[in-house]
Amino acid sequence: MTAPGGAARRKPARRPTIKDIARRAGVSESAVSFALNDRPGVSQETRARIRSVAQELGWQANSAARALSGERAGCAGLVLARPARTLGVESFFLQLVSGIQEVFSAHKIALLFQVVEDLDSECALYRRWWAECRVDGVLVVDPRTQDPRPQLLASLGLPAVVVGGVAGPETTEPLAAAPPVVEPSTAQPSTAQPPIAQPPFATVWADDSKAMARVLDHLYGLGHRRIVHVAGMPGLAHTERRIDSLRTEADRRGLDERHVRSVTTDYSDAEGAEATRRILDAAEPPTAIIYDNDVMAVAGASVAAERGIPVPGRLSIVAWDDSPLCRVTHPRLTALVRDTAGFGRLAAQELLAVLDGVPPRTVQGELPHLEARESTGAP
Amino acid sequence: MTAPGGAARRKPARRPTIKDIARRAGVSESAVSFALNDRPGVSQETRARIRSVAQELGWQANSAARALSGERAGCAGLVLARPARTLGVESFFLQLVSGIQEVFSAHKIALLFQVVEDLDSECALYRRWWAECRVDGVLVVDPRTQDPRPQLLASLGLPAVVVGGVAGPETTEPLAAAPPVVEPSTAQPSTAQPPIAQPPFATVWADDSKAMARVLDHLYGLGHRRIVHVAGMPGLAHTERRIDSLRTEADRRGLDERHVRSVTTDYSDAEGAEATRRILDAAEPPTAIIYDNDVMAVAGASVAAERGIPVPGRLSIVAWDDSPLCRVTHPRLTALVRDTAGFGRLAAQELLAVLDGVPPRTVQGELPHLEARESTGAP
DNA sequence: TTGTAAGCGTTATCAA
DNA sequence: TTGATAACGCTTACAA
Numbered sequence: 001m002t003a004p005g006g007a008a009r010r011k012p013a014r015r016p017t018i019k020d021i022a023r024r025a026g027v028s029e030s031a032v033s034f035a036l037n038d039r040p041g042v043s044q045e046t047r048a049r050i051r052s053v054a055q056e057l058g059w060q061a062n063s064a065a066r067a068l069s070g071e072r073a074g075c076a077g078l079v080l081a082r083p084a085r086t087l088g089v090e091s092f093f094l095q096l097v098s099g100i101q102e103v104f105s106a107h108k109i110a111l112l113f114q115v116v117e118d119l120d121s122e123c124a125l126y127r128r129w130w131a132e133c134r135v136d137g138v139l140v141v142d143p144r145t146q147d148p149r150p151q152l153l154a155s156l157g158l159p160a161v162v163v164g165g166v167a168g169p170e171t172t173e174p175l176a177a178a179p180p181v182v183e184p185s186t187a188q189p190s191t192a193q194p195p196i197a198q199p200p201f202a203t204v205w206a207d208d209s210k211a212m213a214r215v216l217d218h219l220y221g222l223g224h225r226r227i228v229h230v231a232g233m234p235g236l237a238h239t240e241r242r243i244d245s246l247r248t249e250a251d252r253r254g255l256d257e258r259h260v261r262s263v264t265t266d267y268s269d270a271e272g273a274e275a276t277r278r279i280l281d282a283a284e285p286p287t288a289i290i291y292d293n294d295v296m297a298v299a300g301a302s303v304a305a306e307r308g309i310p311v312p313g314r315l316s317i318v319a320w321d322d323s324p325l326c327r328v329t330h331p332r333l334t335a336l337v338r339d340t341a342g343f344g345r346l347a348a349q350e351l352l353a354v355l356d357g358v359p360p361r362t363v364q365g366e367l368p369h370l371e372a373r374e375s376t377g378a379p
Numbered sequence: 380m381t382a383p384g385g386a387a388r389r390k391p392a393r394r395p396t397i398k399d400i401a402r403r404a405g406v407s408e409s410a411v412s413f414a415l416n417d418r419p420g421v422s423q424e425t426r427a428r429i430r431s432v433a434q435e436l437g438w439q440a441n442s443a444a445r446a447l448s449g450e451r452a453g454c455a456g457l458v459l460a461r462p463a464r465t466l467g468v469e470s471f472f473l474q475l476v477s478g479i480q481e482v483f484s485a486h487k488i489a490l491l492f493q494v495v496e497d498l499d500s501e502c503a504l505y506r507r508w509w510a511e512c513r514v515d516g517v518l519v520v521d522p523r524t525q526d527p528r529p530q531l532l533a534s535l536g537l538p539a540v541v542v543g544g545v546a547g548p549e550t551t552e553p554l555a556a557a558p559p560v561v562e563p564s565t566a567q568p569s570t571a572q573p574p575i576a577q578p579p580f581a582t583v584w585a586d587d588s589k590a591m592a593r594v595l596d597h598l599y600g601l602g603h604r605r606i607v608h609v610a611g612m613p614g615l616a617h618t619e620r621r622i623d624s625l626r627t628e629a630d631r632r633g634l635d636e637r638h639v640r641s642v643t644t645d646y647s648d649a650e651g652a653e654a655t656r657r658i659l660d661a662a663e664p665p666t667a668i669i670y671d672n673d674v675m676a677v678a679g680a681s682v683a684a685e686r687g688i689p690v691p692g693r694l695s696i697v698a699w700d701d702s703p704l705c706r707v708t709h710p711r712l713t714a715l716v717r718d719t720a721g722f723g724r725l726a727a728q729e730l731l732a733v734l735d736g737v738p739p740r741t742v743q744g745e746l747p748h749l750e751a752r753e754s755t756g757a758p
Numbered sequence: 759t760t761g762t763a764a765g766c767g768t769t770a771t772c773a774a
Numbered sequence: 775t776t777g778a779t780a781a782c783g784c785t786t787a788c789a790a
Contacts, residue, residue, distance in 0.1 A: 015510055017767055028777040033769060043775065060510035064452065065767030067443035068782045074511075075491075084720065087473045094466045094473070098494040105493065110513060112454075113492035114484065115477040131394055131439035132453075133783095134489060269703035299707040306709060324648035325704070328678040330685060341463065396783055407761045412785060422759065444783035447766045512767090 016057040025053045036061070063110075067133055076104060076351060077112040077135040081122040081142065086268055087115070091294070091323045092340055096163075099344025100139065107352060109136075119144075123152050130156045137351050139163050143237040150201050159354045161202040163347045165237035202360040204347045208238050209245040211336055211368045215290055215318055216249040218334075218370055223378050224288040224316060225255060229262040230275050230300065232292040239264065242292065242320075259286075265296065272296025276303040280315075287379035288316040294323040297333055301375065312377035322371060331374030338368035395436040404432045415440070442489075446512060455483060455730060456491040456514040460501040460521065465647055466494070470673070470702045471719055475542075478723025479518065486731060488515075498523075502531050509535045516730050518542050522616040529580050538733045540581040542726045544616035581739040583726045587617050588624035590715055590747045594669055594697055595628040597713075597749055602757050603667040603695060604634060608641040609654045609679065611671040618643065621671065621699075638665075644675065651675025655682040659694075666758035667695040673702040676712055680754065691756035701750060710753030717747035 018032040025032070027046060034042045035050040036059075042050075067073040078100070080093065101111055112135055116122050126149070129135045137159035140149050153160045219227055229246050232239045243262040250260035263279070265271035272291060276299065279285060291297035297319030301311060309315050311331055319326050319335040326333035343365045350363055397411040404411070406425060413421045414429035415438075421429070446452040457479070459472065480490055491514055495501050505528070508514045516538035519528050532539045598606055608625050611618045622641040629639035642658070644650035651670060655678065658664060670676035676698030680690060688694050690710055698705050701714035722744045729742055 015512070015767095019767080029768085030770080030778080031776065034776095037769085039769095041775065046775085058506075058510065060507055062447070062767050063511040063513050064443045064446035065782090066769080068441070068447050068784090069767080069769040070782065071769065073443065084474075084477055087470070087477055091466070094494065095463075097492070098463055098466055101494055105495075108507075110491050110508075111493060112489050113476070114490060115473065115480055116484075127437075128439055128487075129489075131437065132442040133394070134442050269707050273707065295703055295707070299703070302707045302709055324674055324678070328648050328652065328674070328681045329708075330681055394783095398783080408784085409762080409786075410760065413760095416785085418786095420759070425759085441783050444766090445785080447768085448783080448785045449766060450785070 015062065016054075016059045017062070018059070020057060021050060021053050021059060024057070025050050072136045072355070073133060074108060075110045075112055075135050076348075077114070077126075077129050077138040078141065079122045079125055079138070080113075080115045081117070081119050082115060083117055084115075086266055091325075092321060095340035096141075096344040096347075099341030099346075100348040101344075102341070103345050103348035103352070109352075119148070123148060126152060126156065126158060130158050137161070137355055139347055139351060144235045145237055145240050146235065147237075154201075159202075159351070161204060161347055161351045161354060163204050163343075165203070165205045165208075165241065200360040202350050202354045203362045204343065204350050204365060205362065206238070206338065206343065206365045207367055208241040209248070211320075211338075212242050212245040213249050214368075214370050215320075215336065216246070216253075218372065218376065219288045219290075219316065219318070220253060222288075222316065222376060224286075225379075226259045226284060226286040227255075227288045227290065228260075228279050228286040229290045230272060230279070230292060230296055231262045231264045232267045234264040239292065246290075258284075265292075267293055267296065269295045269299040272299040273303050276300040280304070280307065280309065285315075287314070288318070288376070290318045290320065292320045294319045294321050294325045294333075294335070297335075298325050298329055301329055301333065311375050314379070316376040316379065318370075318376060326373070329375075334373045334376040335371050336368045337371045339366055342366060394441065395433075395438045396441070397438070399436060400429060400432050400438060403436070404429050451515045451734070452512060453487060454489045454491055454514050455727075456493070456505075456508055456517040457520065458501045458504055458517070459492075459494045460496070460498050461494060462496055463494075465645055470704075471700060474719035475520075475723040475726075478720030478725075479727040480723075481720070482724050482727035482731070488731075498527070502527060505531060505535065505537060509537050516540070516734055518726055518730060523614045524616055524619050525614065526616075533580075538581075538730070540583060540726055540730045540733060542583050542722075544582070544584045544587075544620065579739040581729050581733045582741045583722065583729050583744060584741065585617070585717065585722065585744045586746055587620040588627070590699075590717075591621050591624040592628050593747075593749050594699075594715065595625070595632075597751065597755065598667045598669075598695065598697070599632060601667075601695065601755060603665075604758075605638045605663060605665040606634075606667045606669065607639075607658050607665040608669045609651060609658070609671060609675055610641045610643045611646045613643040618671065625669075637663075644671075646672055646675065648674050648678040651678040652682050655679040659683070659686065659688065664694075666693070667697070667755070669697045669699065671699045673698045673700050673704045673712075673714070676714075677704050677708055680708055680712065690754050693758070695755040695758065697749075697755060705752070708754075713752045713755040714750050715747045716750045718745055721745060 018029050022029045022032045027050065031042050031046060032050050035047040036054060063074050104111055114125060116125060126138060140160050140162045141164055143162050143165045231243055246260065246262055263275050265275055272295065279289065289300055291300055297317055301317055304311050304315050311317055317333055319333045322335035322337040326335045346363060346365055397408050401408045401411045406429060410421050410425060411429050414426040415433060442453050483490055493504060495504060505517065519539050519541045520543055522541050522544045610622055625639065625641055642654050644654055651674065658668065668679055670679055676696055680696055683690050683694050690696055696712055698712045698714040701716040705712035705714045725742060725744055
């Protein structure tokens with residue numbers, strides 16, 4: 001007698017195993033394993049037969065068994081260390097994740113995703129994932145100039161790709177002889193300094209320097225000479241790159257630090273608005289502000305509106321990263337548009353390469369382009 | 380001779396196993412297993428000793444081995460079926476996920492997260508995860524009125540919690556005798572119809588009916604008699620609940636369908652703006668619009684601004700779901716504020732309960748409150 | 759209270 | 775080209 005109807009759902013159709021396939025196809029288990037993994041040692045004919053039986057039974061490898069027998073877990077990890085408070089409006093991550101998964105899911109790789117409060121929790125999580133054999137590798141986002149993660153991951157031997165820039169280790173001690181940095185042939189050679197030589201770590205980055213140069217070309221071309229950059233979190237690699245680049249570009253044009261400068265924030269609308277107020281209160285306020293994300297740009301535009309400052313009449317606004325947000329405000333915001341999902345795809349591909357034993361290299365993402373809208377004009 | 384220094388990173392510190400612990404503590408492997416899993420069969424003393432050795436070695440159970448030996452995978456799944464196009468600005472999901480993980484990570488449960496294009500891919504993914512033994516259970520989001528997922532999950536025997544409402548099966552055929560719906564004692568009894576009787580499925584939901592009633596109280600109280608609801612995607616359970624509720628509330632006040640009605644969209648800023656234009660073009664335009672998310676509300680406000688329609692002077696706007704967005708526009712938008720992270724926590728707890736064998740029940744989330752800001756006033 | 763041994767579903771190593 | 779068989783690390787009867 002089986003379980004009563006009501007409880008029948010508890011034990012549904014048993015998952016087929018290679019044993020079932022072997023029995024059904026009249027071969028050994030190892031033959032099945034070979035056939036299903038494209039390994040030699042089985043004839044074309046039996047391979048085909050085994051395949052069709054597997055198909056018929058709807059077999060899928062049990063990931064636990066596969067992971068246990070030394071193969072890959074078929075899983076990558078992504079940790080987002082953000083205080084809950086700053087998890088506000090953020091199109092960037094979902095886009096990135098969706099790009100990543102486009103590549104991963106084609107390779108049957110799952111993504112373990114976790115939001116944690118801070119960097120320490122993130123490191124602890126890497127240790128745990130490693131100890132639990134949960135992931136084959138991880139994608140490290142929000143790299144920092146002083147970043148403990150690459151070193152930790154290297155010491156664990158957990159394959160990783162740094163997404164979004166170059167992360168420096170906490171110590172400057174090299175972990176091993178650095179292999180040559182490979183710029184892919186499709187990438188334009190950067191005029192800016194390439195990523196600083198670092199322990200060998202696969203990296204996918206965007207050339208923020210060039211992007212910042214484009215923004216400055218645009219604003220300078222319109223006649224702006226006093227420009228403030230409302231940057232994101234200090235310590236993040238790309239924040240620092242943008243700040244450095246702004247300085248370089250300003251120097252090239254003979255604009256000193258009183259007229260062209262950066263201030264840092266936590267990316268939130270609150271700090272974006274607050275920074276804007278302080279900036280506009282200055283004796284000689286700027287004629288243009290560059291915001292490091294869309295939310296702050298909108299918040300900034302809102303502060304201008306609140307004070308009756310016409311945009312772009314007396315203040316031009318540029319948002320770094322486009323989103324629906326920039327298109328629903330009035331005026332619509334000029335924005336640096338980048339293909340975030342594409343960036344995610346690139347990162348995922350790079351992790352696959354690392355897992356395949358390709359030596360760590362640095363790959364450059366597509367350069368963002370400036371979409372000039374109504375929020376920028378002559379001062 | 381070991382590997383040369385340069386390659387030493389490849390094989391880092393081997394993961395400790397219970398065998399290592401057993402050897403070191405001078406006990407058997409099973410004793411270790413018992414001790415570490417709080418199972419009886421080992422003395423307090425040895426348990427403590429084993430624990431300290433495990434701690435010392437930094438041992439963590441290999442999740443693959445644990446999953447393979449019939450235990451839980453220690454992993455839950457969450458699939459987001461959204462066309463990439465609509466992945467725009469969406470604070471809701473990251474908040475929800477962060478709440479979910481707050482509970483899961485305390486229980487050492489990882490979250491497998493995947494974005495797919497449509498419902499079919501979502502179903503395929505459930506099948507695969509089930510076949511691969513990847514997850515112990517899943518959280519089903521964006522439930523629909525006609526939803527194939529509960530039935531699929533039931534047939535697979537994959538434990539699940541429906542997050543955000545009641546999902547109906549594709550067919551009306553009951554899967555089993557429905558157990559009583561349990562409303563938790565903390566929840567206010569709903570005046571609206573409770574979730575329709577369905578196959579026994581754990582559900583976490585928010586009372587959109589009551590929330591809609593609150594919005595209508597607010598608007599009606601201000602004197603609004605012509606109100607349009609710019610809803611989200613048709614077919615989503617909560618969209619339909621809100622539409623139904625609007626009608627009920629309007630009927631109660633004797634407002635007919637010419638004056639109070641809903642239109643559906645895909646949640647995007649584009650459709651939100653487009654719907655707003657059509658609505659304002661009507662012969663007798665409404666004096667208030669309720670938007671089903673923050674992005675559309677901002678887009679709508681933007682359309683009003685573009686046409687020189689004063690808000691709230693000639694048009695009041697309410698956003699369902701608050702976000703920084705609603706606070707950076709001018710005027711700031713009146714919004715229905717809900718604790719999304721809290722909702723995520725509730726959902727996670729419910730899945731844990733289901734995994735622990737608690738029979739499926741319906742749990743109600745906190746009722747959202749209306750945060751009246753500057754975008755609503757007397758018509 | 760302890761230790762032994764079988765089993766989970768793969769992959770990998772050998773003989774046949 | 776095949777088919778046994780031993781890992782992998784853990785849980786869990788069952789025996790001592």
